[in-house]
Amino acid sequence: MEDLLFIIIAAIFAMRYLLRLQARGVFTILLVGLIGFFFSFTVAEMPPFGDPNNPVFNEIPARYMESGVADTGAVNIVSSVIIDYRAFDTIGEATVLFVAIAAVIATLRSH
Amino acid sequence: MGTLENQIVRITSRLVAPFIQVYGIYVIIHGHLSPGGGFSGGAIFGASLVLVALSFNLEVGAKQISHDTASILESGGALGFVITGLVAIALGANFLANQSAGFPMGQTGQLFSAGAIFIITFFLGIKVASTIVTLFYNIIEGEDKSGDAH
Numbered sequence: 507m508e509d510l511l512f513i514i515i516a517a518i519f520a521m522r523y524l525l526r527l528q529a530r531g532v533f534t535i536l537l538v539g540l541i542g543f544f545f546s547f548t549v550a551e552m553p554p555f556g557d558p559n560n561p562v563f564n565e566i567p568a569r570y571m572e573s574g575v576a577d578t579g580a581v582n583i584v585s586s587v588i589i590d591y592r593a594f595d596t597i598g599e600a601t602v603l604f605v606a607i608a609a610v611i612a613t614l615r616s617h
Numbered sequence: 618m619g620t621l622e623n624q625i626v627r628i629t630s631r632l633v634a635p636f637i638q639v640y641g642i643y644v645i646i647h648g649h650l651s652p653g654g655g656f657s658g659g660a661i662f663g664a665s666l667v668l669v670a671l672s673f674n675l676e677v678g679a680k681q682i683s684h685d686t687a688s689i690l691e692s693g694g695a696l697g698f699v700i701t702g703l704v705a706i707a708l709g710a711n712f713l714a715n716q717s718a719g720f721p722m723g724q725t726g727q728l729f730s731a732g733a734i735f736i737i738t739f740f741l742g743i744k745v746a747s748t749i750v751t752l753f754y755n756i757i758e759g760e761d762k763s764g765d766a767h
Contacts, residue, residue: 578715579722579731580649588654589734589741593713597698600741603748604695614755 514539630672637665645742649731655741662742663749675757684754687747694744701736 522532553560570587578586588596641662648654670678682690702713710718713733720732729735 575725578649578734579725580734581726582649582651582654584652585649585654585734585738586731589648589737590713590715593702593733593737596737596741597702597713600695600698600744603744604691607691607748607751610752610755614758 626672630668634665634669637668638662641665641742641746645738646728646735648738648742649734650726650728655738656745658738659742659745660749663746663753666746666750667753670753670757675754679754682747682750684751687751687754690743690747691751694740694742694747697740698737698744701733701740705733 518532518535521535525531570583570591574583574586575581578590580586580590641658641660641664643658644651644653644661645655645658648658666678666681669681705714705718705720706712708718715731715733716722718733720736722732723730725731
């Protein structure tokens with residue numbers, strides 16, 4: 507662990523010399539490295555992709571797959587989820603689009 | 618030489634655009650049957666209008682769908698979505714309810730089925746298509762104006 511820390515510090519000093527960075531650049535590299543470390547750590551701890559024992563495969567997707575067609579009449583299960591079961595969420599998405607357009611028009615038409 | 622390239626691009630895009638538009642409408646209205654739906658179909662339809670505006674010029678593109686029409690379609694799509702949800706309340710169910718509100722469900726697998734899903738997908742497609750077109754025209758016009766000023 508101490509060796510790794512030493513290598514990281516040496517690499518930062520080497521990059522500082524090579525790229526002629528200011529102290530602020532060193533701080534940026536440290537921060538980005540820290541964020542990257544935690545992201546990699548999180549991804550490494552995630553359950554494997556597509557495993558049937560994953561915690562996301564609980565009773566809710568089972569309900570969607572078993573009675574989705576009978577509940578909504580839609581063969582496309584994605585449509586039945588986003589427009590029937592989670593339609594309120596889709597209204598939020600449409601609102602995001604609307605606000606984006608309003609912001610673009612307000613910014614670009616003013617000058 | 619530039620005119621020749623322009624000619625190729627213009628004729629090709631003029632030939633291809635109707636097929637892209639038909640495909641976009643197909644993806645929108647088959648949203649409850651096949652992969653796709655309002656968002657992807659609307660993006661396809663809007664991309665065809667952007668293609669025409671790119672290969673010709675802004676005036677020809679604006680002739681296809683004007684600023685006011687795009688704005689009305691934009692707001693109308695969102696409004697239609699919300700009104701479909703309110704109709705469900707008026708029919709005595711929850712906001713955005715489908716089967717429990719008594720929308721006609723039809724035969725599963727047919728084109729006109731799935732009640733509110735069909736209607737909402739249609740409105741979403743209109744909204745996404747006009748969003749893409751409005752975004753594109755506003756950004757391009759802003760570029761033009763700043764280019765003239767310099």
